[in-house]
Amino acid sequence: MRRAWRRTVSEWVEGLRIAVSSLSANHLRTFLTTLGIVIGVMTVIAIVAIIDGLNASFATQIGNLGTHTLYVDKWQWINTRDDWWSMRNRKNMGRAELEAIEREATEALAVAPMAGRATTVAAGDQELSGIRCTGTNERYLETGGGTVAVGRFLGPTDVEFSRSVVVLGAAVADRLFPKVALEDVVGKRVRIRGDPYTVIGVMVRRGRMLGMDLDTNVTIPFTTFLRDMGGKRSITIAVTAAPGRLSQLEDELTGILRRARRVPAEKPDDFSMNRQDQFLKLYNQLTGALYGVAVGVGLITLVVGGIGIMNIMLVSVTERTREIGVRRALGARKRTILLQFLIESSVVAALGGAVGTGLGLGVATLVALLSPLAAAVTPGAVALGLGFSAMVGLLFGIWPAWRAANLDPVEALRYE
Amino acid sequence: MGEPLISIDQLARHYSVGGETVRALDGVSFDIQPGEWVAIVGQSGSGKSTLMNLLGCLDTATSGSYRLNGADVETLSDDQLADLRNKEIGFIFQTFQLLPRASALANVELPLVDRGLPRNERRATAEQALRSVGLGNRMHHRPNELSGGQRQRVAIARALVGDPSLLLADEPTGNLDSQTGEEIVKLFGELNSRGHTIILVTHEPKLAARCPRAIKLMDGRVLGDGPGAEVAALQGPRAVGT
Numbered sequence: 001m002r003r004a005w006r007r008t009v010s011e012w013v014e015g016l017r018i019a020v021s022s023l024s025a026n027h028l029r030t031f032l033t034t035l036g037i038v039i040g041v042m043t044v045i046a047i048v049a050i051i052d053g054l055n056a057s058f059a060t061q062i063g064n065l066g067t068h069t070l071y072v073d074k075w076q077w078i079n080t081r082d083d084w085w086s087m088r089n090r091k092n093m094g095r096a097e098l099e100a101i102e103r104e105a106t107e108a109l110a111v112a113p114m115a116g117r118a119t120t121v122a123a124g125d126q127e128l129s130g131i132r133c134t135g136t137n138e139r140y141l142e143t144g145g146g147t148v149a150v151g152r153f154l155g156p157t158d159v160e161f162s163r164s165v166v167v168l169g170a171a172v173a174d175r176l177f178p179k180v181a182l183e184d185v186v187g188k189r190v191r192i193r194g195d196p197y198t199v200i201g202v203m204v205r206r207g208r209m210l211g212m213d214l215d216t217n218v219t220i221p222f223t224t225f226l227r228d229m230g231g232k233r234s235i236t237i238a239v240t241a242a243p244g245r246l247s248q249l250e251d252e253l254t255g256i257l258r259r260a261r262r263v264p265a266e267k268p269d270d271f272s273m274n275r276q277d278q279f280l281k282l283y284n285q286l287t288g289a290l291y292g293v294a295v296g297v298g299l300i301t302l303v304v305g306g307i308g309i310m311n312i313m314l315v316s317v318t319e320r321t322r323e324i325g326v327r328r329a330l331g332a333r334k335r336t337i338l339l340q341f342l343i344e345s346s347v348v349a350a351l352g353g354a355v356g357t358g359l360g361l362g363v364a365t366l367v368a369l370l371s372p373l374a375a376a377v378t379p380g381a382v383a384l385g386l387g388f389s390a391m392v393g394l395l396f397g398i399w400p401a402w403r404a405a406n407l408d409p410v411e412a413l414r415y416e
Numbered sequence: 417m418g419e420p421l422i423s424i425d426q427l428a429r430h431y432s433v434g435g436e437t438v439r440a441l442d443g444v445s446f447d448i449q450p451g452e453w454v455a456i457v458g459q460s461g462s463g464k465s466t467l468m469n470l471l472g473c474l475d476t477a478t479s480g481s482y483r484l485n486g487a488d489v490e491t492l493s494d495d496q497l498a499d500l501r502n503k504e505i506g507f508i509f510q511t512f513q514l515l516p517r518a519s520a521l522a523n524v525e526l527p528l529v530d531r532g533l534p535r536n537e538r539r540a541t542a543e544q545a546l547r548s549v550g551l552g553n554r555m556h557h558r559p560n561e562l563s564g565g566q567r568q569r570v571a572i573a574r575a576l577v578g579d580p581s582l583l584l585a586d587e588p589t590g591n592l593d594s595q596t597g598e599e600i601v602k603l604f605g606e607l608n609s610r611g612h613t614i615i616l617v618t619h620e621p622k623l624a625a626r627c628p629r630a631i632k633l634m635d636g637r638v639l640g641d642g643p644g645a646e647v648a649a650l651q652g653p654r655a656v657g658t
Binding site for chain 2: 003004007008014021022326327328332334409
């Protein structure tokens, strides 16, 4: 029993030793053999890393929307062309719905209207166009609208009296007042669409979301917006729930809105409730497909690499026929020879896997340096790459190893 | 004498080549006692290589029986045959059959690897075997750094290292010049006087004549079996004299 165990250990140790010595005797061949595996693993690791990086940056961007907030809207944000036509005919969302929600929704922690349009903002001879102007109330920040850097946000009285006050996005403040310290921007006067406004605060920089710059905007009281920008457009109403109560809030709002908009019982909702995780879902669908394609391509490359390994192993078996004959004559069992060649093909493949992982890491790091993507390499991806390559080596080594093990010792010894 | 080391009875090996049956070995019987030094001699095509492959447990007979040190060889599985070769037989080949990438020491260690001995024990035993054939100072040379005679000594050390009951040498001097061949033959003499059983397969009557016993094969059958000098001189009915 102990003897058999020792024999097995010795088979493995010797197999590994002979494999390493045979591989290092043929540098160029070993290199070429592993190339397929190297490229396959590199592709998988790099693409997985880049997609993981994309995921991370997307999750951060999506985080700009409130996690516990429902965005009540005439439009469903993520839609198909068919949906679009039916939503186009929906009644606009307006003050009536806002007031109904504020009055009746017990699950709502904060309710903020969001009326918006693109406009021009000017100060002195600086004029910026294409700035998003949002009309809202003092609860906006609680629904995930950001944080104030200096000054203050809108207050209830600003909304009540339709004051001409404005909170600037970080990029707007930069561009309108490039030479003024941030603290001193508060109190300055700007013109929005020609009307004079007083700056009461500047928002903290938020970065980008889905290609949209979140810092090129201005925020004014909802009532002021309706007065200066017109009140015919449909608005969005942001409603925040307590953590874990989002679906209860959704149910409650559905009831309130159907009543407020007089939707007959048999008709479907004529409004939509948008939430952050819808974006995540869409995004995951898109990247899931990308992921699948990438992994598919990587696997195909690995299979091609595996065939390369099989080819070289068959050559190696033929070249070493006499050696196999000698080992069999000296008392090596078939199993020993089989193991010997399986170890060798696995070692080649794992070697390729290791090099490929290294190169994949390099590519991912390069991408992270040269692009805004934070390419992240996870230990899981590395384990996947190494594991797969060793498995490919094992799988494609079986046939050559079997051939080696089943050589007739007499023939093998006589082989020239 | 006690139980013979080798006992073969009506051993035959037939091949079929292109639908025809070739009787490479056609009913051969003899015993070999422990400690004997026997030459198996014959011209090419006489069946001596076939017999050697059978005696070496590398091949199995078509019919007949072969007992080696108490084991019925024809009943054994492939793994058991491998183990039997490892334990009972030391091979010495005409072309040495050393692994080119391994040192002399590593080559000699090979049979012990398949026996599962720990590395240090293996090394010590192999060093001992190399010293016993006079190669104590060449252990770490590779085969291509050794002369023909030295290579054959490495091969002999490899055959001896597992302490087998039988040394099976196939034309051991065939690839050596006459002087080196002479040294190897002397080494066999020494080994035999130390108690090793040796079977030497050769086509040279002169070499067979120096062995205490010779078995001469012709056309797959035994032509003669007796003292080396007498048997080696036998001429078969169809043999072409020189």
